[in-house]
Amino acid sequence: MKKLINTPESVLDDALAGIAAAHPELTVDRAARVVLRAGGPRPGKVAVISGGGSGHEPLHVGFVGPGMLDAACPGEVFTSPVPDQLLAAIKAADGGAGVVFVVKNYTGDVLNFQLAAELAAEDGIEVRTVLVNDDVAVRDSTWTAGRRGTGAAVVVEKAAGAVAERGGTAAEVAAAGQLANSASRSFAVALSAATVPAAGRPGFELPEDQVEVGVGIHGEPGRRRAPLRPARELVAEVVEAVLSEHTLSAGHETIVLVNGLGATPLLELYIVFGEVAAKLAERGIRIARSLVGNYVTSLDMAGFSLTLTKADARLLDLWDAPASTPALRRP
Amino acid sequence: MDTDLALGWLRAAAAAVEQHEPELTALDAAIGDGDHGANLRRGFTAVLAALDALPPDTPVGGVLSRAGTTLISTVGGAAGPLYGSALRTTGAALPAPAADITDLAAALRAGLSAVQKLGGAVPGDKTMVDAFEPAVAALERAAFDGFSLREAAALAAEAAERGARDTVPLEARKGRASYLGPRSVGHQDPGATSTALLFRALARAAGA
Numbered sequence: 328m329k330k331l332i333n334t335p336e337s338v339l340d341d342a343l344a345g346i347a348a349a350h351p352e353l354t355v356d357r358a359a360r361v362v363l364r365a366g367g368p369r370p371g372k373v374a375v376i377s378g379g380g381s382g383h384e385p386l387h388v389g390f391v392g393p394g395m396l397d398a399a400c401p402g403e404v405f406t407s408p409v410p411d412q413l414l415a416a417i418k419a420a421d422g423g424a425g426v427v428f429v430v431k432n433y434t435g436d437v438l439n440f441q442l443a444a445e446l447a448a449e450d451g452i453e454v455r456t457v458l459v460n461d462d463v464a465v466r467d468s469t470w471t472a473g474r475r476g477t478g479a480a481v482v483v484e485k486a487a488g489a490v491a492e493r494g495g496t497a498a499e500v501a502a503a504g505q506l507a508n509s510a511s512r513s514f515a516v517a518l519s520a521a522t523v524p525a526a527g528r529p530g531f532e533l534p535e536d537q538v539e540v541g542v543g544i545h546g547e548p549g550r551r552r553a554p555l556r557p558a559r560e561l562v563a564e565v566v567e568a569v570l571s572e573h574t575l576s577a578g579h580e581t582i583v584l585v586n587g588l589g590a591t592p593l594l595e596l597y598i599v600f601g602e603v604a605a606k607l608a609e610r611g612i613r614i615a616r617s618l619v620g621n622y623v624t625s626l627d628m629a630g631f632s633l634t635l636t637k638a639d640a641r642l643l644d645l646w647d648a649p650a651s652t653p654a655l656r657r658p
Numbered sequence: 659m660d661t662d663l664a665l666g667w668l669r670a671a672a673a674a675v676e677q678h679e680p681e682l683t684a685l686d687a688a689i690g691d692g693d694h695g696a697n698l699r700r701g702f703t704a705v706l707a708a709l710d711a712l713p714p715d716t717p718v719g720g721v722l723s724r725a726g727t728t729l730i731s732t733v734g735g736a737a738g739p740l741y742g743s744a745l746r747t748t749g750a751a752l753p754a755p756a757a758d759i760t761d762l763a764a765a766l767r768a769g770l771s772a773v774q775k776l777g778g779a780v781p782g783d784k785t786m787v788d789a790f791e792p793a794v795a796a797l798e799r800a801a802f803d804g805f806s807l808r809e810a811a812a813l814a815a816e817a818a819e820r821g822a823r824d825t826v827p828l829e830a831r832k833g834r835a836s837y838l839g840p841r842s843v844g845h846q847d848p849g850a851t852s853t854a855l856l857f858r859a860l861a862r863a864a865g866a
Contacts, residue, residue: 409738438776442730
């Protein structure tokens with residue numbers, strides 16, 4: 328394992344020190360492991376709070392700031408935050424108008440956020456939860472853990488954050504987040520596995536000529552292995568997978584997120600975007616907005632995910648609303 | 659079970675988790691994300707410190723509850739809330755200073771119910787429930803048959819280990835391994851494996 332770390336145990340603490348040093352516009356509580364907008368809670372504003380395992384940066388810490396999150400709780404690498412952290416974030420960010428959680432659908436995240444919401448309720452703070460579950464590689468059924476939350480988290484945090492910034496109620500903020508999630512579907516392909524610092528080895532071994540199709544963002548293997556092919560063919564399969572479980576069709580508009588998983592050059596992501604654009608054009612789907620880059624990563628995994636959000640006037644308005652965060656800025 | 663045995667169990671569990679961390683990591687890397695060993699080790703290290711800070715007259719239930727609360731606060735992931743709730747619920751069901759096998763079996767049954775309610779898993783889903791359920795059932799049978807705690811705990815440990823091994827051919831329906839679908843077949847579930855370690859630790863602490 329070759330990594331720019333001090334020790335595997337101190338990865339999160341050391342990264343938080345760096346985030347604090349780099350971003351004076353954020354308040355970093357290193358003991359509680361909470362990252363907040365500087366300046367304390369805003370009275371009367373709904374607090375939008377998210378969190379999840381570390382290793383997906385800039386998600387979620389990079390989206391703390393005006394127009395998106397009020398607070399983010401980073402857990403250990405690929406491990407959800409604990410209820411104490413989330414409760415600390417609630418108490419530090421609550422402006423008296425309620426709290427909306429954005430939770431990616433993983434058993435651990437769901438349980439820890441749920442316990443935190445119960446603890447907050449005992450203290451008289453109402454917490455609503457928006458569950459992000461956009462990954463079509465996982466079958467959604469009551470017999471499984473359900474679809475995973477991946478790239479759509481960016482769209483959900485943007486939409487919910489915009490409504491909160493405009494003074495929306497907790498119900499309105501949650502509804503915007505839910506709308507963004509329902510309108511989004513994602514699918515990912517990996518060219519190499521991620522190496523968790525504490526594990527010291529890649530999560531799986533992938534031969535030179537193979538890719539993992541339908542991979543998640545936690546180093547877990549995908550649903551199947553397939554031969555490496557030209558980007559055009561891989562992208563065609565990914566677009567097909569996303570659209571097969573989407574309401575998007577000819578005449579619709581979409582927000583396209585081509586997201587790098589951590590170790591893929593932007594040059595390649597643009598190649599992917601070009602192929603996505605060609606495929607969507609063939610189907611008569613218009614690209615209304617686009618985002619290309621590393622937003623929901625999986626440590627040093629190579630590959631990309633595609634998120635397509637069916638866009639209506641309301642979602643586009645929220646997508647375009649001002650935001651000022653380390654990873655996403657809108658004037 | 660008295661306070662000393664509860665403390666002995668949790669300390670033996672911490673030692674077992676530490677010793678088997680590489681194995682748990684390897685199992686989790688195969689069908690999950692490879693952090694189960696590290697997360698549990700971090701949690702049980704914190705449990706050891708919490709136990710040292712407990713007043714000496716803390717009853718059995720209080721010891722187990724404190725361990726559960728500590729796991730919830732330190733582990734994260736699904737394992738933190740699940741193991742933490744299991745121990746807290748088990749502890750809450752043991753208000754007396756000491757518990758016999760029947761009490762312990764009933765309390766652990768309540769702990770198992772808490773896990774199933776939180777995680778939604780049933781036996782056969784390839785989760786910790788596949789080791790937890792047979793272990794509790796073995797304790798219940800042993801209590802009915804009038805076995806000693808040492809014998810009962812040994813039977814529970816064997817049942818849990820068998821349950822963990824029997825997850826190998828299963829396709830995961832809950833937890834992160836479920837994302838692999840049929841590719842989860844052929845691997846032993848890391849959660850069931852760590853549950854078996856905890857029941858083996860109970861047997862060790864009971865002198866088996």
